[in-house]
Structure formats: structure tokens, C-alpha cells
Amino acid sequence: MNSDQIIGSKKNLLSRDRLVVLPFLKSIEIALKSIKVRFFRSLITTMSLVLAVSFLGFISVSNEVANGLLATQNPELRQAVVRSGYDLGAEDTRVDSSPKQRWIVILSLLVCVVGIVNAQLMAVTERFREIGTMKCLGALDRFILRLFILEAGMQGLAGAGAGALAGGLFSLLNAVLRFGTVALIEVSWTGVFFSVGIATGVGCLLSLLGVLYPALVAARMQPVEAMRVEQ
Amino acid sequence: MAESSNIVRVTGVTKSFRLGKVEVQALKGIDLEIAKGHYISIMGPSGSGKSTLFNMIGGLDKPTSGKVFIDEVDIAQLDAYELAWLRCRKIGYIFQTFNIIQVMTALENVTLPMIFAGMNNDAAVEKGLQLLELVGLADRFNHKPFELSGGQQQRVAIARALANDPAIILADEPTGNLDLNTGEDVIALLKRLSQERNVTVISATHDFKMLNVSDQVVWIRDGRVDKIEDREELSISIGQIGTRE
Numbered sequence: 053m054n055s056d057q058i059i060g061s062k063k064n065l066l067s068r069d070r071l072v073v074l075p076f077l078k079s080i081e082i083a084l085k086s087i088k089v090r091f092f093r094s095l096i097t098t099m100s101l102v103l104a105v106s107f108l109g110f111i112s113v114s115n116e117v118a119n120g121l122l123a124t125q126n127p128e129l130r131q132a133v134v135r136s137g138y139d140l141g142a143e144d145t146r147v148d149s150s151p152k153q154r155w156i157v158i159l160s161l162l163v164c165v166v167g168i169v170n171a172q173l174m175a176v177t178e179r180f181r182e183i184g185t186m187k188c189l190g191a192l193d194r195f196i197l198r199l200f201i202l203e204a205g206m207q208g209l210a211g212a213g214a215g216a217l218a219g220g221l222f223s224l225l226n227a228v229l230r231f232g233t234v235a236l237i238e239v240s241w242t243g244v245f246f247s248v249g250i251a252t253g254v255g256c257l258l259s260l261l262g263v264l265y266p267a268l269v270a271a272r273m274q275p276v277e278a279m280r281v282e283q
Numbered sequence: 284m285a286e287s288s289n290i291v292r293v294t295g296v297t298k299s300f301r302l303g304k305v306e307v308q309a310l311k312g313i314d315l316e317i318a319k320g321h322y323i324s325i326m327g328p329s330g331s332g333k334s335t336l337f338n339m340i341g342g343l344d345k346p347t348s349g350k351v352f353i354d355e356v357d358i359a360q361l362d363a364y365e366l367a368w369l370r371c372r373k374i375g376y377i378f379q380t381f382n383i384i385q386v387m388t389a390l391e392n393v394t395l396p397m398i399f400a401g402m403n404n405d406a407a408v409e410k411g412l413q414l415l416e417l418v419g420l421a422d423r424f425n426h427k428p429f430e431l432s433g434g435q436q437q438r439v440a441i442a443r444a445l446a447n448d449p450a451i452i453l454a455d456e457p458t459g460n461l462d463l464n465t466g467e468d469v470i471a472l473l474k475r476l477s478q479e480r481n482v483t484v485i486s487a488t489h490d491f492k493m494l495n496v497s498d499q500v501v502w503i504r505d506g507r508v509d510k511i512e513d514r515e516e517l518s519i520s521i522g523q524i525g526t527r528e
Contacts, residue, residue, distance in 0.1 A: 071401075072371045089385075182385065188376045188382075189371060189443070195399075274343075
């Protein structure tokens with residue numbers, strides 16, 4: 053085999069072009085595999101995100117529906133909107149998310165981030181040995197970081213996507229039950245898609261934010277420490 | 284490569300840890316030269332600094348003072364990238380607890396170091412299969428670690444250690460978690476590979492089965508090299524080994 057490479061001289065060893073690599077596609081493959089193998093665990097990590105994002109999606113799609121109904125300038129529908137719990141001034145032609153609503157949403161998202169950090173820190177501890185082994189095989193800090201961030205990104209995309217869709221659908225269902233099909237006719241669909249998209253984006257961002265610290269902990273770990281952990 | 288060249292050279296290495304408020308000196312000045320292609324056993328009771336020395340040689344830990352040269356390169360001078368490259372290409376690690384990556388199949392475990400080394404996927408898979416065949420696990424390449432016995436897992440680890448044709452294989456108590464027969468198989472496999480491929484095998488162990496195949500035994504006691512015995516001397520004194528500990 054390539055025995056020339058075994059007997060690398062000092063120069064070879066020190067030269068810069070001899071870097072360890074991890075192709076991006078391969079990292080995606082590994083990340084996907086890790087999620088698949090720990091599917092139940094990933095599901096639980098993602099669950100808080102799903103819930104928080106679906107709440108966000110529900111609130112913003114509900115607002116869209118209310119705005120759609122108000123835009124008809126039909127007094128009956130306006131009454132229905134007021135009765136459903138929106139505080140409207142006599143002159144208001146739109147509902148905007150009230151400060152109270154905003155605070156509740158932000159709070160739920162914060163709780164969700166804390167939940168993700170907690171779950172990911174646990175995951176890192178569980179995988180100490182795996183990370184250490186990879187480092188012994190030549191993985192750089194940034195490979196580990198990348199793997200964790202990719203995993204979180206995928207979990208985030210799936211979780212936030214599912215959450216935003218669920219929240220949006222639930223909100224529309226709620227609107228139909230409350231106002232009748234007129235809600236679906238009058239609502240601005242671009243607005244709804246926009247809301248769902250924003251909720252998904254926010255969810256992804258939160259997932260990445262939550263994994264940042266745990267991933268750094270994992271990446272900075274020395275292989276010796278990892279090997280010392282009894283299992 | 285000449286037999287006389289040293290693949291590992293350790294000069295005046297000391298290592299201290301802080302255990303709470305107490306400063307513990309695990310290594311108190313070790314000098315050691317290991318020739319290329321030899322099969323070395325580092326022997327010593329637990330707490331003797333054996334594992335610490337072992338980690339130094341593997342570039343997993345840096346000495347408090349003194350120098351460790353691998354292939355005449357001072358590992359203290361290497362940055363993170365070069366150290367990673369060294370671990371990837373020059374050294375193959377085998378652990379007491381196998382440390383097969385649980386989420387990957389046997390083949391994927393073996394190919395991972397080759398991927399890190401920049402080999403393309405097809406070539407890595409082909410070589411991975413060859414290596415698994417070499418350790419006698421050709422038909423189990425697609426098994427996950429939990430579907431393999433301890434001995435089989437250790438064989439996967441050996442195949443993985445050989446992935447990038449390293450100059451050194453570091454085996455930390457490779458038979459520690461294996462039963463007698465499996466342990467003997469693993470030792471025989473290591474010995475055979477060491478001879479066939481001219482790989483230096485360095486194993487930290489207190490398994491006396493290792494002594495029979497070792498070219499050299501380094502006894503560590505209390506953070507110092509107690510004595511270094513060659514194969515020939517060893518067979519004479521083997522009767523006393525049992526009574527040493």
C-alpha cells in the first residue's frame with residue numbers, strides 16, 4: 053500500500069496541505085444517521101421547539117385571519133372578531149399583535165431555547181465517548197461543531213416546520229369553527245404563508261442558538277478526558 | 284526503513300496533575316526509545332503512570348516537561364491541525380473499551396479515518412472491506428456494534444486503527460475487556476499485523492499473555508522506567524513475573 057505515506061518525513065508532517073478533511077455531504081450523512089439512531093431522543097429534544105413554534109404560528113395566523121375579516125369592513129364580521137377576544141378601538145382596521153401576546157410568545161420561545169440547551173447538553177455528555185473517539189481518529193474541533201450544528205439545524209427545520217404548519221392549520225381550523233368559511237375566503241393567503249415561514253425560520257434559529265453552547269463544549273473537549281469517562 | 288530507527292523517542296518526560304489541592308506527579312522523568320516495527324508492551328501496576336505515558340506517546344496529552352518525538356517530530360510543537368493529522372495518519376488507537384462509534388456500522392467505523400484523511404468514498408469502502416477481511420470480519424461489515432461480540436468489536440477497532448496505514452498502533456489494554464481465548468486471538472492478530480505491515484505496536488497492559496509476543500517489555504513503576512527487557516531476557520525471567528506483582 054502507500055508505504056511512502058507511512059514513512060512521512062518531518063517536512064511532510066509539518067506541511068500545511070496535509071489537513072484532515074470531512075466532506076460536507078459526509079457530515080450531513082453522519083448527522084442524519086445520528087438523528088435516525090437516536091430518533092426518540094431527537095424527537096423529545098425537538099418537541100419543545102414544535103410546541104413553541106406552533107404557538108407562534110397559531111398567534112400570527114390568527115392575526116392574519118382577523119385582519120382578513122376586518123378588511124371586508126363588514127360590521128357583523130367585525131363584531132365576531134371583537135367577540136372572539138380581540139380588543140379593537142372604534143377606528144382600528146387591523147389587529148396587530150398586542151404587547152401581551154408578544155410577551156407570551158417571547159417567553160414561550162425563551163423557555164424552548166432553555167429546553168433545547170438542556171437536552172443538547174445531555175446529548176453531549178452521552179456522546180462524550182463518541183466525540184473523543186472521533187477526535188482520536190483525527191477529527192478537528194470544527195468537525196464536531198459542524199456535526200452538532202447540522203443535527204440541530206435538521207432537527208430545527210423539521211421541528212419548526214412541523215410546529216409552524218400545525219399551529220397554522222389549527223388556527224385556520226379554529227377560525228372556520230368560529231367565523232365560518234368566510235374566514236378562509238377573506239384571509240390573505242400570502243400573509244398566512246408568510247407567517248408560517250417566519251415561524252419556521254424563528255424555530256430554526258432558536259434550535260441553532262440552543263445548540264451553540266453544547267456544541268462548543270463538545271468540540272473543545274480533549275480526547276483524553278473523553279476516554280477517561282467510564283461507561 | 285532501517286530497523287534501528289526510532290519511531291518514538293521520549294526524553295525526560297514528567298507529568299503532574301492537580302488532584303484537588305494535591306499535586307500528583309504521575310511521571311517522574313521517563314526516557315524511552317522505541318524502534319520501528321517492534322512490538323512493545325508497557326507493563327506496570329495501576330497507578331504507575333502507565334496510562335499517562337501512553338497518552339503522551341499517542342499525542343493525546345502534553346508533558347509538563349520533557350519532550351516526546353514521534354518520527355523525530357516534537358509533538359509539543361504541533362498545532363491542533365497537525366496534531367489531528369498525526370492522530371489520523373500516523374497513529375492507530377485501540378482501546379480497552381473498543382470505542383466503536385455506536386451509531387455506525389463496522390464498515391463505516393473503519394472508513395471514517397480514511398474519509399478524514401481525504402480518501403474518496405469508494406476507495407475507502409474498498410479498503411475498509413479489505414481490512415475487515417484481514418481481521419476476519421468480512422461477512423459482518425454491515426453490522427452495528429451492538430450486534431457484535433466484544434472480540435469482534437475489538438477486531439473492528441483493529442481494522443479501524445489500520446485504516447490509514449499508521450506507523451504506530453497504540454493499544455491501551457486491548458484485552459482488558461475480553462475473555463482469555465478472545466484476548467489471545469486479538470494478541471495474535473496484533474502480532475501478525477505488526478510483522479506483516481512493519482507497524483510498531485505499543486500496548487499498555489497488565490495482561491501477561493502479551494509478554495510472549497512482545498519484542499520488548501517496558502516496566503513502569505511509580506512514574507519511572509523500572510527496567511526494559513528484551514524478548515530473550517524475558518523468557519528466562521518469565522518464571523518470576525508472576526511473583527513480581
